[in-house]
Amino acid sequence: MGSNPTPATSHAQLCFAARMTDVLSAAVRNNAEWCALVCRTHGIDSRFAANVWRSLGPTPQYYPDAVTLTAQASAADVLPRRDPSGCSVKDSFATVDLGPEGFEQLFAAQWIHRPASAPAPVAAPRVTRVSTAAALAVWSTAWGSGDVFRPALLEEPDIAVLAFGEAQGNGDRVGEGDDGGRAGRSRGLRGGAVLNRAAGVVGVSNLFAAGPADAGAVWAGTVRAAGEIFPGVDLVGYEHGDDLGPALAAGFAGIGWLRVWAYSGS
Template identity: 40%
Template sequence: MCRAHGVAGEFGAEAWAAAVRTPLYYPDAVTLAPQAGRDELVARIDTFSPGASVKDSFADLELAAAGFHVLFEAQWVLRSAGAPTPSSDLAWDVVGDPDTLRAWALAWDDGAGHAELFRPGLLADPETFVILARPARGSDDRVVAGAVATRSEHVVGVSNLFGREDGPDAAWPVVLHALTHLFPTLPVVGYEQGDVLRVALRHGFEPIGPLRVWTHGG
């Protein structure tokens, strides 16, 4: 996402960080190891512009003294490769062109005004798959559910899951069916909180640890 917006990040031993502000909803730093050094991490991001954020992947940082407060807490979740896939009456596809990405983004955004977040450059990333779902029957070609899948060597991460009509309960079956087809040997990971976490657990995920997102100022 950052590359699609022209923002360059850098991996370090303890964290990934971007020196300039990242796109809306995306953190300026992500810890990659427990007990990351606070001062070194904060020095790598822009805390002068409003809204800087840190994804504390192990929920073990103390950033209050650096001017941050907790935005939310959540749970990492894992679904094993080969787990049974629920049935769905939706048909899935992978977005492959800017016009379809625009339709997906408008459905995801649901009128909030942030559809421009998903730029065509995202489609050039070979490890990113934007999954959409439409009604399987009839002439209705509306995008009604979807997610973004990011593949690594060992797992596939899921974010931006949405279901226009029935929320994540409708979205997870078709998205999991797509992921099983695209990545049959990879477990699925993500993070959720509240009611959405409870839905994910109903669809075969297990909680594997806490995370915390901090934001600066405000």
């Protein structure tokens, strides 16, 4: 007897694959919009083209000079038009080989997604939404970003900077005001994260925890806060290495790979 034929791909499977493709594209665009906003708060202009977002000046620390927006982007799309020294590129679909152009791969990471319909975590640490320059300075020091995050971010309605203090009960809600700063000074932040709504999704970025034992709680708190601030919107982001596990445990799933390249001059 011959072997059974491979079952045809079902309509449901095709619809799911298309949905994940759309989510991945939204995650990429969301991240590029966040990079553009951070640059804008530093007075740095940028441009969106069909295949790439590109900064028109040197970017703040930790932020790329270009982000590919499609899998069809080429090296020519992302190569800097100025001195490449210090330049970095986020290859959002892991499809552009910049090695021959003098770049080296810094790391690979997974794009992640959590649907809005997934159940919210039951227990989460106390969270406040940072709303003053003083509180943001405390938050930035805890994250280790220097002056990357400018107070102008706090004026954006689609941005939420979260500060986590001590764990509380199930009834906690996101608090307003500068308590995030006071918590940072008096007890030390347990962690923090940034939420940005763009491209139909909410991006989770710059998440940090005081220690490995706090990472799961901070992810849970971030998910819960996102559901309160931006209800009914899917969450996306990217993580790699030891930081990926807590995100997956919080209900995220991997949806694609990216690479970050930096110019090495070799």
